[in-house]
Amino acid sequence: MNKDLVPIQADRPAIITTQIDAISYYRKMDTKATVEEMVGGKYVIVEEYYSNGLEVLSELKRNLLRKFTDKSFQGQRDYRSAFREASHRLLLKVKDNKLLVKKSPDIGWLALLYPEISEFYVSFPEVQGMNSSWQWYQKGIEVKTLDITLHPFYGTYFPTRFDHLKLFDKWLKKYEGSKHQAIEIGVGSGILSFQLIQNGFENIFATDTNKNAIIGVAQEIKRLGYENKIILNHGDLFENCDVKADVIVFNPPWLLAKHKLEEGIDKAIYYEEDLFPRFFTQAQQHLTPNGKIVLIFSNLAQVVDEESPHPIIEELRNNNRFRKELHLRREVRASSKKTQRTDSRENEKVELWVLGLK
Numbered sequence: 001m002n003k004d005l006v007p008i009q010a011d012r013p014a015i016i017t018t019q020i021d022a023i024s025y026y027r028k029m030d031t032k033a034t035v036e037e038m039v040g041g042k043y044v045i046v047e048e049y050y051s052n053g054l055e056v057l058s059e060l061k062r063n064l065l066r067k068f069t070d071k072s073f074q075g076q077r078d079y080r081s082a083f084r085e086a087s088h089r090l091l092l093k094v095k096d097n098k099l100l101v102k103k104s105p106d107i108g109w110l111a112l113l114y115p116e117i118s119e120f121y122v123s124f125p126e127v128q129g130m131n132s133s134w135q136w137y138q139k140g141i142e143v144k145t146l147d148i149t150l151h152p153f154y155g156t157y158f159p160t161r162f163d164h165l166k167l168f169d170k171w172l173k174k175y176e177g178s179k180h181q182a183i184e185i186g187v188g189s190g191i192l193s194f195q196l197i198q199n200g201f202e203n204i205f206a207t208d209t210n211k212n213a214i215i216g217v218a219q220e221i222k223r224l225g226y227e228n229k230i231i232l233n234h235g236d237l238f239e240n241c242d243v244k245a246d247v248i249v250f251n252p253p254w255l256l257a258k259h260k261l262e263e264g265i266d267k268a269i270y271y272e273e274d275l276f277p278r279f280f281t282q283a284q285q286h287l288t289p290n291g292k293i294v295l296i297f298s299n300l301a302q303v304v305d306e307e308s309p310h311p312i313i314e315e316l317r318n319n320n321r322f323r324k325e326l327h328l329r330r331e332v333r334a335s336s337k338k339t340q341r342t343d344s345r346e347n348e349k350v351e352l353w354v355l356g357l358k
């Protein structure tokens with residue numbers, strides 16, 4: 001961790017610590033009536049069994065589908081937003097870092113993210129999110145071809161398909177320039193920085209706007225024994241970075257946002273219009289004369305909408321600061337061999353761009 005920075009607090013789901021006016025939901029109660037109240041603005045506390053909460057959520061889905069019949073894009077969006085709002089009023093009680101209801105999952109995040117709070121309520125969907133994240137964190141994600149297992153921290157982006165990592169690996173194996181210093185923007189679960197180290201890079205400055213990514217990678221570099229190789233930083237793009245690099249790598253978000261971005265995973269998937277212009281301006285200041293910018297990207301935005309801009313092509317076309325040295329593409333394989341691709345992602349390709357200073 002960057003020694004000058006104060007320790008950072010993980011982002012965690014919102015909780016309620018005060019007394020609340022709520023309905024207690026037990027099995028065999030009138031689920032329909034309970035859900036009507038919840039849709040109307042009332043909190044509902046799941047009692048006895050965890051599965052009672054699942055029952056309420058199923059009924060909520062049925063209830064809202066009866067009301068939101070418009071199948072258009074906007075109609076579906078409205079339905080999802082109503083579901084999200086109402087489902088967050090379904091609460092579970094946590095005591096001594098454990099869920100109180102029976103037959104509930106054991107979620108380590110409750111102790112790790114709320115060490116100082118002994119009793120609180122948290123929404124059922126947030127618990128489901130924490131549970132799934134905890135499974136990934138505990139079990140790990142094995143990136144087979146690279147011989148790495150990642151343990152992504154709560155609220156951090158992690159790869160589920162590995163085509164772009166293979167592309168980066170292919171480039172790293174051929175790279176013959178200096179390996180003294182690299183910078184990774186948007187370190188996420190740490191995978192690209194770990195690949196840099198495995199391929200002989202000596203010093204890495206790795207940064208992310210997501211606090212949890214930095215906390216998670218700090219743990220990972222201890223586990224992997226990479227503490228002397230990586231300086232971690234929480235910040236926007238090259239903020240606090242006073243080194244120049246032989247290689248700057250960035251696997252940015254791939255889709256232009258049409259909504260106001262939230263902190264966390266949202267910023268791993270969507271980018272604001274000024275992200276790439278700001279990145280290129282700052283990258284120019286942080287490259288050694290022979291340095292390379294390596295960007296991992298995808299044609300996903302163009303597959304969905306042909307008119308969609310491609311920020312790297314736009315940079316090369318509009319500004320006279322970088323030249324394209326390499327552009328590799330690789331088809332994205334379906335996550336399972338059994339999955340027949342008939343969706344629009346059939347034509348999806350991941351891209352690796354290498355740019356040098358002009």
Ligand SMILES: C[S@@+](CC[C@H](N)C(=O)[O-])C[C@H]1O[C@@H](n2cnc3c(N)ncnc32)[C@H](O)[C@@H]1O
Nearest residue numbers: 186187188208209210236237251252253267268
């Ligand atoms: C697609 S993820 C890539 C994560 C990881 N490098 C990988 O390849 O799996 C993009 C990452 O960039 C981070 N990010 C987005 N905007 C950023 C910014 N302005 N400055 C630093 N990091 C940013 C996100 O939080 C996210 O962790």
